[in-house]
Amino acid sequence: MDRAAALLALIVESGERTFTSLVDEVGLAKSTTSRLLHALERNRLVRRDRAGLFRPGPLFAVYAAQHDTTQDLLELAQPVLDELSEHTGETVNLAVPRGAEVVQVAQVDSAYLLGATNWLDVSVPPHCSALGKVFYAYRALPMPDGDLPESPVGRTPTIRQLKDDLAEVSRRGWALTWEELEEGLVAVAAPVHTRDDSVVAAVSVSGPTTRISKADAARIGSRLVDSTRSLSVRLGYRPRRATQK
Known part of the structure; x- marks a missing residue:
């Protein structure tokens, strides 16, 4: 056997x-x-x-x-979420796209009192969310028609500005929101791919700007890309090899 x-x-x-x-x-x-x-x-x-x-x-x-495959995804993702939580000490979330919304399905809480927000079942405009930007960039969510919904902090980008941001997300492999949803809040997210290269989920790390600098965010982004790639491989994804020039 x-x-x-x-x-x-x-x-x-x-x-x-x-x-x-x-x-x-x-x-x-x-x-x-x-x-x-x-x-x-x-x-x-x-x-x-x-x-x-x-x-x-x-x-x-x-x-x-x-069978509800979300449960399978949760079981495969949990060790990745736990490792990221231990490494960063910040809040770690797993989300999936549903229609035009971002649905957060798992969370590992921050080790700190400041930043220990429960984001499960909280609905936010995707363009204000690092998770949402990942889904937009990889076409897991449909781009909105017309003007974007108002940001909670009043920093709403135009569609052109959002598309420029999403191009950067695709280039580097991770998304960033810096005080776009809430004053003092920063979040970084990276995609989870399946065998056919589609994005079925995303993982984020979020915390306050008092603990996460722009340089920290870039390091977290790189760590997230490595972590989500390992999860993607378990889902049957085969990373493309870089083309040698």
Whole structure:
């Protein structure tokens, strides 16, 4: 069972695997690997396509259709949220896009009294939120038509200013809001990708400007990108390799 589970994990996490790569990575004899794969295939846990590649089987599609995948995302993301909380000491949130809104589904509270706000179920204009900017930049949320909703602190950008900001988000891989939702509040967020490169969630770190400087925000942004990339890989995402010039 352990050997079959190891093969299945490799196939599910990678999305597709060749028979040779499975033999090499698991270190089993070809005959043993073939026998285990046939057993997994008979039970609909893996399937073999026309090119001979092994992929997750139809049983996973049945599970996905009957199950709220948000709970799976929460379980996979929790170690990432905890690690970021321990590293920064600030509030860490996980959010998903729903229609035209940002829905925060998990939070690890700040270690400090100042900044320990519960953001779950709090609705804010996406353009004032680092999480919302991530979803706009990666087209997980539709861009609003016409003027943007008024910012709570009266610093509402134009659509052109927002688009310029989103271009910067796409370039560096993380979003920043600096006193755009609340005086003295800064937030940084980065996207979570799935196998097809779509963004299904975002993770943010937020805290007061008294503890997070612009330089701190940039360092947190880089840390977030690394953390969310590792979570994305667990969801089947394959980061694109930088093109060599």
